Amino acid sequence: MIIKVKVKPRSRKNEVKKLPDGSWVVWVKAPPTDGAANEMVRDVLADYLDKPKRCIIIKSGLASRFKIFEIT
Numbered sequence: 851m852i853i854k855v856k857v858k859p860r861s862r863k864n865e866v867k868k869l870p871d872g873s874w875v876v877w878v879k880a881p882p883t884d885g886a887a888n889e890m891v892r893d894v895l896a897d898y899l900d901k902p903k904r905c906i907i908i909k910s911g912l913a914s915r916f917k918i919f920e921i922t
Contacts, residue, residue, distance in 0.1 A: 857876050858875065860879070862879070864879055888908060906920075
């Protein structure tokens, strides 16, 4: 499964929301430095989807707020 995600770093809480257009918004507490927000997004998505973290792969957007993830 491929999903489009908008990441909102430095939020007050970790949260996931699926939008009606099929994209996702993920709020994470981590700052967008040294890949911390990317790792936190993987953690939050893994918990939300009840999948192991190794199944959540960032396909594009490592340095962007808009990312594409592959869920295996």
